[in-house]
Amino acid sequence: MNKMWLVAQHEFLINIKKRSFLWGLIGAPLFTIGLVVLITFVSASAALDGEVAGEKVGYVDNAAILVEDVITPEGFQRFDSNDAARAALDAETIDSYFVIPANYLTSGKIELYAYGSTPEPLQDAIEDFMATHLAAQVDSPLSEELLRDPVNASVVMENTGRRIGDDPAAFLGLFLTPFIFMMIFMMATQITSTLIMGGVVEEKGNRIMELLITSLTPTQLLMGKLLGLGALGLVQLGVWGIVGFVGLNLGRDTAFLSAVVIPPDLVLLALVYFILNYFLYSSIYAGIGAITGSDQESRQYAGVISILPAIPLFVIFTFITDPNGSVPVLLTLIPFTSAISMVMRAGFTIIPPEQIILSIVIMLLTTVFIMWASAKIFRWALLLYGKRVTPRELWRVIRGSVETGTVAATAIQER
Amino acid sequence: MTTTAITTRHIAKAYGDFQAVADVHFDVYKGEIFALLGPNGAGKSTTIRMILDIIKPDKGSIEVLGGKLTEAAKNRVGYLPEERGLYKSVSVIEMMVYLGKLKGMAGKDAHKKAMGLLQKLELADFAKKKVSELSKGMQQKVQFAVTVIHDPELIIIDEPFSGLDPVNRMVIRDLLFDFRQRGGAVVMSTHQMNQVEEMADRMLMISRGQQKLYGAVDDIRKQFALHAIVVEGKGDWAALPGVTQVEPHSNGRSGALLHLAENATSDSVLAAIAQSPTMQIEKFELAIPSLDDIFIRVAGEDKAS
Known part of the structure; x- marks a missing residue:
């Protein structure tokens, strides 16, 4: 088994230097950080919406409800009549104006005039302006702040124990957690699996395979590859994890990211599923690489397989609304969709422990079976060139007994 | 200590209806170069693959280095497949060390040995280059x-000289001679008969999976000797007593x-030539056919049958 470790070590060291891997390793966190910076920037600029930069707005108070001792925000300008405001708008000294009609106190309506659209923050600024004036006239021990915005709720999710603020962005952040995990899963598995497949295709394509199998058994070769690239996948996760941790802490001030709470139990669960998921898919990809032997063909098959883990995404709505419903539970138990289903559900709800155990057991058994079958196919197909393999043939190979060091006779005959 | 590197006993292999190898039976000894000959599709590659345990024979038995080809025994065998293959995007030295380690070497030893070999092959400057940057x-x-690289006791080579210029051919040939000198066994499968004549001690020729010729190269050539002689010089050869027919020497060589x-x-x-005052000879030898002739004859007969 020593040679298996040699292969693992070699695969790890060779692939960690590959440009495509480094791009994935560095590119993905860079993209994420870029996203965080963008979000932070957007939230920060939204926080400044009290003063809408550069916008000049006029107002006409026909209801006479505005009081003098409230500071007028920058860019706000009082006009005495509708006509005067209109003239200013036409002369482009202001960008828009609003009229507080005489019946404002009963209707609560104002009218905003502008050429073209008015920015959303401007409307917020006008609301703020009105609220400040109104609050200034109420004789109450309550603070102006409270009168303006009486509800500042924190939502405590009793089933997960997670707490989020009232900001709508925070809700988004809550959903972000499972998404982050899911993206990491799919990318990490995809990258390493593709490396495995590419490696097998290369070795088969340049015929070094024949040399390799006179040095070690195909099973050693396969297992070595799985372990070496698995370790690479973990390195990838580690790097992303660190970047994610730093990124989250940097973006802690934004409401959006403050809700992204990653509990340790979720991390542990994700790690277990990541490893199982990796071995499951990588074995399949290695088998595909062995059967096809060309980059193009193997990518076609891989494309089909890569859809499988994404199936939970198609029913994401069900996962959000009813994470313990029958569809999410079913997808958790199907090994090919287990990992992502489980991580998504874990972000939204408490999963009954027996479901976790059952899902892990099913996945473990399937993974072991797939690895075993893949080793057989691998061994059989290594010297198979230019031949299309039918599913029936594969099934025969999986069921049949293949001796050590034996490549199927039919495989050779084709040459 | 056994002197046999490979023992095959009546091995046979069929792919479906196609009998690739039928009843092949030979030994390869240590300290010899053994040629495996035969036309394309004769079963040479299948025979090699059976020896290397890549495929199992349907019948017969094979012993390599005194027993079954276990993992330990695989470390004592070197193989150069017909379809050459190297990792293209890895440096030469990295790849050599990896493949050496897969044959059971320690990393350090593999590195040292690899550098030594590259030096000998005048490739030391290319050690850190990627394989894809090297010429064919x-x-x-x-x-x-x-x-x-791993100092095997047995090497099996499919067409060792294909793609090499005459200078490099000599380099490889000398390495093979050197390897034989030190007691190693070489099995070389080839189409290039002149190399077999020059290098091989013994040979096996198969055609359509059947064993045709087996033994020392010289013996086989003598076995095919015609009742004829090759002469160069001047004279009316047909007038000599005992000569029934004169024809130009085959294969473009001079003489009759x-x-x-x-x-x-x-x-x-x-004696008759010596006594004749009008005849002069520059060359006189028994007509022992070249392996090329023998190959063509045996393979041709097989085709005709």
Whole structure:
């Protein structure tokens, strides 16, 4: 088994230097950080919406409800009549104006005039302006702040124990957690699996395979590859994890990211599923690489397989609304969709422990079976060139007994 | 200590209805170069793959280095497949060390040995280059170096000289001679008969999976000797007593091929030439066919049948 470790070590060291891997390793966190910076920037600029930069707005108070001792925000300008405001708008000294009609106190309506659209923050600024004036006239021990915005709720999710603020962005952040995990899963598995497949295709394509199998058994070769690239996948996760941790802490001030709470139990669960998921898919990809032997063909098959883990995404709505419903539970138990289903559900709800155990057991058994079958196919197909393999043939190979060091006779005959 | 590197006993292999190898039976000894000959599709590659345990024979038994080809035994065998293969995007030295380690070497030893071999093959400057940056001939030499990096006791080579220029051919040939000198066994499968004549001690020729010729190269050539002589010089050869027929020497070589009557011998013809005042000879030899001739004859017969 020593040679298996040699292969693992070699695969790890060779692939960690590959440009495509480094791009994935560095590119993905860079993209994420870029996203965080963008979000932070957007939230920060939204926080400044009290003063809408550069916008000049006029107002006409026909209801006479505005009081003098409230500071007028920058860019706000009082006009005495509708006509005067209109003239200013036409002369482009202001960008828009609003009229507080005489019946404002009963209707609560104002009218905003502008050429073209008015920015959303401007409307917020006008609301703020009105609220400040109104609050200034109420004789109450309550603070102006409270009168303006009486509800500042924190939502405590009793089933997960997670707490989020009232900001709508925070809700988004809550959903972000499972998404982050899911993206990491799919990318990490995809990258390493593709490396495995590419490696097998290369070795088969340049015929070094024949040399390799006179040095070690195909099973050693396969297992070595799985372990070496698995370790690479973990390195990838580690790097992303660190970047994610730093990124989250940097973006802690934004409401959006403050809700992204990653509990340790979720991390542990994700790690277990990541490893199982990796071995499951990588074995399949290695088998595909062995059967096809060309980059193009193997990518076609891989494309089909890569859809499988994404199936939970198609029913994401069900996962959000009813994470313990029958569809999410079913997808958790199907090994090919287990990992992502489980991580998504874990972000939204408490999963009954027996479901976790059952899902892990099913996945473990399937993974072991797939690895075993893949080793057989691998061994059989290594010297198979230019031949299309039918599913029936594969099934025969999986069921049949293949001796050590034996490549199927039919495989050779084709040459 | 056994002197046999490979023992095969009546091995056979069929792919479906197609009998690739039928009843092949030979030994390869340590300290010899053994040629495996045969036309395309004769079963040479299948035979090699059976020896290397890549495929199992349907019948018969194979012993390599005194027993079954276990993992430990695999470490004592070097193999240069017909379809050459190297990792293209890895440096030469990295790849050699990896393949050496897969044959059970320690990393340090593999590195030292690899550098030594590259030096010998005048490739030391290319150690850190990627394989894809090497010329085809250089890749061939690297491939050969990979085959012997772990100091095997037996090497099996499919077409060792394909793609090599005459200078590099000599380099590889000398390495093979050197390997034989130190007691190693070489099995070389080839189409290049002149190399077999020059290098091989013994040979096996198969055609359509059947064993055709087996034994020492010299013996086999003598076995095919015609009752004829080859002469170069001046004279009316047909007038000589005991000569039944004169034809130009085959394969473009100069001189004439004299077929002899049953009661005539080469000595009697030589004596007759010596006594003739009008005849002059520059060359006089028994007509021992080249392996090329033998190959064509045996393979041709097989085709005709």
